[in-house]
Structure formats: C-alpha cells, structure tokens
Amino acid sequence: MQGLIIIIITAALLDNVVLSQFLGICSFLGVSTKTEVALGMGGAVVFVITIASAVASLLYDFVLAPLSLGYLDTIVFILVIAALVQVVEMFFKKSIPSLYNALGIYLPLITTNCAVLGVALNNVTYGYNFIESVLCGLGTAVGYLVAIVMLAAIRERCEGCEYLESFKGVPMVCICAALMSIAFFGFSGLNI
Amino acid sequence: MQGVEIDVKRILHDTLILFVICIVSGLLLGLAYEITYPITSARKAAEKAATYASMFDGADHFEDHAEVIESSTAVLADAGINATIRDCMFAYDASGNVLGYAYSVVTAGKQAEIVTAVGVQADGTLLGIDILESSETSGLGTKADEPEFKDLFPGRKVSSLKTVKKAASADNEITAISGATVTTNAVVNAVNAALAVSASLN
Amino acid sequence: MNKHFENPFIDTIYNGIVRENPTFVMVIGMCPVLAVTTTASNAIGMGLSTTAVLILSNMIIAALRHIIPDGVRMPAYIVIVATFVTVCDFLMEAYTPELYQSLGVYIPLIVVNCIILGRAEAYANKNTVYLSCADGIGMGIGFTIALLIISSVREILGAGEWFGNPIYTASDFFAPIEILIKSPGAFLVLAVLIAAKNKWKWVSDKKMEEDAKKAIRES
C-alpha cells in the first residue's frame, strides 16, 4: 500500500507533469485565464487522464505485450485516447448536461494535450501494472489541476496590478509559470 | 431510435475509411519495424560487444551466462536496488580463467530507461562503465555519457557507491552532475547492482 | 511586420515565419520549446526534424482532406501523424545511426507536439496540397528560428557556451546563470522575448504615429 501512495505523490508533486516534465503546456498557458475555467479544465483532465491510463495499461498488458508488438504503443494509445475523449464528450453532452457545461467543454481541448499521451507512455516505460498506472495517472492529473488552478489564481491577481505594458498577456503568464516551477523544485528535496 | 437507421450507412462509411487508414498505417509500421529491427539490434549488439572488449582489454573471449540473470533478481531484491540485469557475460583470458564480469543493467532515468554497461574484475574492482542507451534530457542528462563523468568510476574497489551533491571525499562517493541528479542516481544504481551481483558470484 | 507578397506560396511561408509565428505569436507547440532548448545544437535538431515531419504530414492530410469524413476526422489525423513520425523514427535509427544519436531523442517528442496537429486541423484540411506544403515550410522555419533564438540565449547566458564550444569562462565579472539551463529558465527567456516583441511592435506603432504628427506639423 505504502508504495502506491509514493507513486501518487511523486507523480503529482515531485515530477509535476507541467512544471518539471513540460507536457501539456499549450492548454496550461492558454486556458488559465479565470479560476473557474482552470478548475473546469483541471477536472476534465483528471477525469480523462485517469481513464486513459487505465485503458492504455490494459491495452498494453493484454494486446500489445502478448503479441510482442511493443513498438505500436504510441500509435495505439493515441488512437484510443482520441476516440475515448470524443466518446466521453458525447456521453456527457447527452446524458449529464450539467456536468457537461462544467467539464465537458474542455474535453476536445484534451485530445491534443500532450500530457495525456505522455502519462500513458510513461506508465509503459516505468513498467507499472494496472493499479499502479491508474494511480500514477490520477497523481499526474491532480498535479496538473493544482498547477493550473494556482496559475489562474495568480493571473487573476495580476490583472489588477500595474506592470510594464509590454509584459501583459503571455509574458506575465510565463513568468508566473517560471516562479511556480522554481517553487516545485522544493519538492525534489522530499526523498521518499 | 428511428433516427439511427439513416446514420448506419454514414457510420459504416466513416468506419470503413478509418479502417483503411489504420490498415495502411499498421502495414507501414509493421514493415518499417521488421525491416529495421534486425539492422538496429545487430548494431546495438556490436556496440555492446565493443564496449565490453574495451573494458576488458586483456580478455580473449566472452561467454554469455544467462543463468546469472535469474539469480540476480533475488540478489538485487534483498540489496534493495531497483534495477534489472539485461544480460551478463564472463570475460576469459587466453588460458580460460575468469578475468571479470560485464553486465548491461537497466535503471529508470528521468525521461525513460537507461541501459548502462558495467565491467567488474573478478576481485570486485570496478573496471569502468559506459552508457549504451539513454534518452535523458538533452544537455543535462546526456552529460552522463561524457568522459569526465565516466572516468570517475574505474579503479574503485568498494561494495557500493553513493551520490553526493558536493565534492566527493570518500572512495565510495560520486559527485552528481549538476542539474541531473536523477540521471546520476540511475547510473550509480546500475553500478551498485553490478557490484552486488558480482559479489554474489564469487 | 505585415508585408504582403503577391505569390501565395511565399506569402504563406512569410506568414508562418513572422505574422503567425507558432512560438511567439500563436504560442502553441510549447512542450518541445521548453524541454529541448537547453543547447543550440539540440534546438536545430528539433527544429529541422519537426519541419520535415510538419511539411510531409501537412501534404498528406491536405491530399486526403476530401476523403476523411468529419465524424472520424480527429482519430484519422492523429493516426496519420503518429504513423509518419514512428516510421521516420525507425528508418533514422536503422540507416542513419549518428544522426539518430543526436536527433533520436526528439522524435517521440514530435508526436506530442501540438503544432503538427494544430496546423493539420487549422490549415491543411482547408487548403490545397501546394499551399499546405508552404504553410508547413513557413511554420517549420518559424519554429526553428524561435527555438534557435531561445536556445542561444539560454546556452550563452546559462552555460557560457554556444553550440557546445565555450565562449567565456566564469570570471568574477560574469558567471553563467545556472537557472537558465534548468527548466524554469525556458519560461523566463520566453517571457522576455515575447515582451521584447510586444515592445518592438508597440514602439514601431508609436513611431508611425510620430511620423504622422511630424509630417502634418511640417506641412
């Protein structure tokens, strides 16, 4: 049991998917304008990455490994993730409209998100079994949620204050992200 | 569900196209892999043989000892090193007695796995290391493959090594590459694994 | 800044490099930009391999744009790009080992790069193969130039080297700034560069205004 908790913590904080592995930056910089938007995006990412990691690890263990087609992992995972996201989005839009309005609108954004594929491939390289890869996916997604919500909150604060006019917009976001990334370095001291 | 019938034709149409695209891509991938696999693996094997030979310059010939791989998992488990021995070769000199052991050890780096070749003499002194495969962050992780890091290892006669942030004082300390401590740890783990297994062989 | 060329081919290329530069203007495809720009040689490697893949995948998708139905558009594009990249990866690993040694590590990164899928969706499936090829070239070169600028700044200030050969040694006057080589450095350099671009555009607008005022005052 103790090993599983370590996996979650390392995935969420130690090597945070956005701030140290640098995956999923496009949506991280783009969508973090308001905190509710960021929360919605984070929620959708947690939902999708967890399912994607589960499906990916099942696929690898029961389809690719036995047929010794390990090299197909990238393409099969990408295919499955894209289809998965589209199906989940349709399912949400039809049957749970309330949840769709909160989370669903971000789902198409996640198909092109590098973090999802990154996590699925990492699970294979680290050789996690089913439970471990689901938890690693969950941890990574929670890390993403934490990072994007914090950035959104900082950005909202930045709207109010006065600063160099040419730094408004993307440059300010990058600086906030840089400072957050430095802060997340602190976690690496946490040797589990 | 009356509306569904009309769509069946559309669904079949879409699925067929997607199926064709996937078949073509599967074919391409399969062909590419099958053609290139023998070439790449031959090249890798040659590289490995060359590295081993460079380590044991006195060796006359190498013999593969697959049985060591099974026994090594138990040894590594209780030594608490999470690494896997991919293969192990014994180096023999002309008269046939064992000069030392050469291992390819797989450990988890920052981005993906790192395969390190480790040469250990029969009496346990470390002969040297080489990085066979690694996809570490360019600029930082790849420094592990440069001579000034690799030359730290030869000639050490210790049971296990430790990474230290500041300058190494004792014989069993290796200074970590700045900015790539995870990579250094991965390589040091690999070396420790090789040392542990060699000790168990004597 | 907004020069227009009559020949659409060159105009799309110019558009990709300057007007809609993927890194500085549209801010997409940031994952490799931040991860790989630790040294200039890596940046060139990444830039060129991405350009090659971008051009070819743009052309294939443009060719198939009428065939692929809208229902399965997303998976189809993804499969094409992924297959293309993986085949490149295998071929390079087998036939050009040394090139693979330096570029190999970026190939899987390209599959994750949003630019290729972004351009496929935004441009390639709406234009002819000819223009898509131009867009691929433009975007690719724009991306490579951006990578080169960012990585040069990071390498020179961060490690005192450029393309691997040292320029200056750490003297008491100026020691390399270590943080630039680590991950947050990429964000900082990017922020400053985009701010500089905004400032340059802002100043040039203001200069245009001043000229207008001066001209009128003289007349």
Add this chain to the structure above:
Amino acid sequence: MIVMAFNFVAVLKATLVVGIVGLLIGIVLGFAGSIFEVKKDEKEEKIRACLPGNNCGGCGYPGCDGCAHAIFLGEAPVNQCPVGGPKVAAEIAKVMGVADVPKTEARKAYVRKSDCVGCTLCEKTCAFDSVHVVNKKATVDLDTCKGCGACAAKCPKKAIDLMDESKARELFAAEPKAAAPAAEPAKAPEAKAAPAGEPQKAYVHKENCVGCTLCQKNCPFDSVHVENRKATVNQETCMGCGVCASKCPKKTIELMDASKAKALADQEAAAAAAAPAVEAVKAEAGKAVEAAKAEAGKAVEAAKAEAGKAAEAVKAEAAKTVEAVKAEAAKTVETVKSEATEAVEAAKVQVAETAAKAEEVVEEAVKEVKMHGRTASARPLQGAPGKKNKREHAKSINQKRV
C-alpha cells in the same frame, strides 16, 4: 528476400492489430455520434466551421467550441480568435451578419461641430490626411476618409463619430450651409461668443503641481508654461481641449468653465500682485526678527558672564569644604584602627579559654565510652540505632552541658 517473407507474420499481426483498433473506434464513434446526437444551432455550427479548430485555447475560451459558443451568444467579438486572425474574423462577421462588414457600406468619420474645440489632434493622427481644422473647427473630407477611426479615438472631446457613409453625407449636407468658407469668419466669432455651453478652460492647481512639463509638451496651442517648477495656463490661448489634463500625472489640471477658471486665475494673479507687498511684509518681519534675535543674543551674553562669576565663587567654596571633609576623614580612620587592634587582642584571649574547656569535655566523653563499651558488646546490635538510643544519647549530652 527470404528474410522479408519470414517476418511477414509479424507485419500481418501489426497491420491487423492497428486495423482492428481503428475499426472498433470507427464503429464506437459512429454509434456514439448518432446515439448522443444533440442538435446544435446551425449558425453556431457555421461559426465553429470558420474557426481553425486546433483547440489551442489562445482565445481564453475552452477550445474552439467554447469560442464559437461565446461568439454566437455575442459575448465575444468577431475577431476573438488570435490564431485565425483577420481572415477568420471576416468570415465569422459574414456568418453573424454583423454591422462591421466592410464591403457593403463604407464607414466614414463625421465631426460634430458643437463639441469640436479645434485642437488639431485629429488632423495630426489621420494617416490619410483627410481631416483639416479650418479656424477652430475640424471637418472630415468624406472622399479620402477610410473610416479607420484613429481620429475618433484620439479626439479629447469625443466629437468624432464613425457612421455609414450615406449618413455622414446627410449630416454634412445638413450643416448650416451658411458655414460655407466665405461666410465662415462671420460665423466663427459668434459661435465663439455665444457658444452652446460655456467654453471650457484648463486651470492648474499649484499645490500638487511638480513642474514635470508634460502639459507644456502636449498642449497643441502651447498655452501652458512651467515657471520655477509650477505650470500656469494662459487663459486666452487655452482652447479647453483637455489634453493637458489627461496627460498630467498628478491629475492636478482641472477643466472648468471659462468664467470659473478666469476667477481662479485672477485670484491667483492678485495673490501674485500682492506678492511684492507680501514680500515687503515678509522683509520687515524678517528685519524685526533679526533685531529681536540680536538683543536676545546680547542678553544671553550678559547672563552667561554673570553665571560664569557665580560659578567661580561656588567652585571656590566647594574646594574649601572638600578640604575640611578630607581632614576629618583622616582622623576617624586613625581612631578606627586603634579600636580594631584592641578588639583583636580580646578575641585571642577568649579563644584560648574555650580551647581549654573543650579538652576537659573530651576526656569525660572518653571515660564514659569505656564504661558503656562493656555493656554494649553484650547486647546484640538490632539494625540501625532506634529512637530509644537516640533519646539516651541526647540525654547524656544535656547532662554534660549542665
């Protein structure tokens, strides 16, 4: 080629796996698409088609669907998508049928004569040189005007509106034709004399003006000047265009009706005129202060001198008393010493006596112990000496003391 055939099975396996996965996905997506079909408003669908669709999130909305939805609801402007740029904006504008469709109706700028103060800022910013200020009133040349709106943005009095060309031409025609250039001078003065509202003038509140000369630089009529770090507005030439007020970092320039500004300016001038009187008063006061200071100075000198003498006297007495005290102290010390020696002698004698008494006591104690010793050994020792032995011991000591 044999090698090729050998691994054909592997290639077949790979193709089949990817093919089947693709097949499954095609079917699942197809059915999911039709089961979960939700009819979206067709116009939003069209907007979504114009957008690039790479869901980069650059517009701040969650992907292109979110952006299309916002544009459809009218929350977001037509050019919200940064990646799409002007081309996409034009397409969406067509779909939305929004007014700013350039092709159909050219837009022109039109200057409302009443609000215009003739500050020539519009003339300066117009890139097509189609705005000219003719004696304090700006007029737009409708042929060359491109409708870019630069002048409208710059105009401090917001006197310029952007409207469709036809409407602008009507208004222009409707302007009092008498305002033809020939009659212009006649018209202009009355306009100034009996303007709709009182003309505005600028006035600088001196107290928080820091003399940064920004107003002076920006005033189109050069009617603000900074003297010894304070800005003053020349009421005659000031056209009340308000540029200085907007530029002033301390926000200390106020636009007010000409009369009020005049009154304040006059008040200030009076104060300035009075300045010399004030100067004089100040000067006198200065002198008086000087004189007072001088006298005070002398008095202080005198006081100091006396104090000095008194201090001498005091010091002398103090010295004498100190001598006396020292003498007495010496005597007392002598007496104390002699007493101390006698006391020491007495103490020595006493000590000797007590020592002798102590020896007698000791001999007695020794005799007793010998007597007890014979009886004690006969009785066996039971643990530590009990309370009884302690009492006897205490009694024996009392007897000795008495």
